[in-house]
Amino acid sequence: MDSERQLRSQLVRSLDEALPAAPWLEAAVIDDLRQRRRSGRMDRGVARSARRLLSLPRPVVQWAAVAALLIVAIVAGLMASGALRQTQTAPAGIPTASPVPSLPQSGELAPGTYRSGWLTYTLPAGWSAFEGWGATKNNSAPPDGMAITPWEIASVYPDPCHAFTKPATSIGPTVDDLVAALQAQKRSAPVIVGDTAINGYRGKRVELVVPVEAPDQCEGGQYLSWVDLFGGDRYNQAPGQHDALYILDVNGRRLVINTAFYAGSDQVELKAILDSVKIAP
């Protein structure tokens, strides 16, 4: 009984230590609820981006507002004093570079070119942003969903279906180190490896397939393939999901483009996106 009490208090402490207090949550949730009631919008994408903003801690929102006002005031002051006037007129005939927009946090994307960290690509209609980091089509879900995401992989799970009892192991820094670790993973489907080159950078293309029992029959209901430099796991969503990893040596740095797809996905569309990729580490 004592050891039960001890384990219980350890668990409570462990979760308490890591879950940040959110005294602003009540106000944020009520505000969000009122807004959604008023607008009557059921569009999940729009509502989600609104929630993201609302769910920022109150002090962050306040400081961001103060910072924005300060920037506006400073720019207005400089404009008035003439300090910025020279930069307003570009010589005729010289094209001005338009920066590639970063992926937004969420929501449907207009067709166009977007940047996610070091990765830039051009998307057709029908794609959405995921947490300002990935682009997905049909929520990357079966039967025809797709996704493209940039990764820097630090460790690989030896058995993705038993990722909790068999922790990820660190790998070396080269393209071949990662390929070898993925080939050594316990998987029922064969791992297909080939040479590749994207935007002039050479490397390997590795294709992985999620087995039929995953993720539901795996530990914790999760099928985890690898961990990135920041501790983020790659969760796979459904049986039959393919992960094609383009593992590139970019001036000595190993960068990975992950495209996820299913048997019903539009491979031509995905290839066109890959062909548009530009890498700027």
Add this chain to the structure above:
Amino acid sequence: MAVLPAARTLLDAAKSGDDGAFEIMLRPVLEPGYRLAGGMLQDAQAAQDAVQEAAFKAWRKIRQLRDGSEMRPWFLGIVANECRSFRRSRWSSVLSLAGPARTDPDSADSVLNSIELRRALRSLDEKKRLALVLHWYLDLPLAEVAAITRSSVHAVEGQVQRGMHELRHRMEGHGG
């Protein structure tokens, strides 16, 4: 689980479209909802999203809350469902809860133990994890956990016991 007359009146008002009454009922259950989602998802941002979505769903479904039922178990059941769909739909995650603790731990060992314990909790199947989070972390009585999970007290007790044994086994495996 008797419901006080005042609460009954509030529920009637909320059911008849009084948004103020609904908010009064909602406020006290948001914090336990956040703790439940935090324990289940182990991602603070995701926990906030789950609670926000659950609040909206609760508002839309308030008429389904039966007279004589309490708000807290009903709302926590919605939060638990949100966590379930969130885990199914997500396909990548930064394990933000695995970061540094807010309090000063005694040693590096205790930090590692905390991380391993959270990891061990994540590895449990959903029913055991939910039972442990509700009964141990939120300190809810078994009867209320049973109401939230729509199972019997006996079944919940079994989930808690089995979850505890698995946690202990995994912690021993890690030398914790």
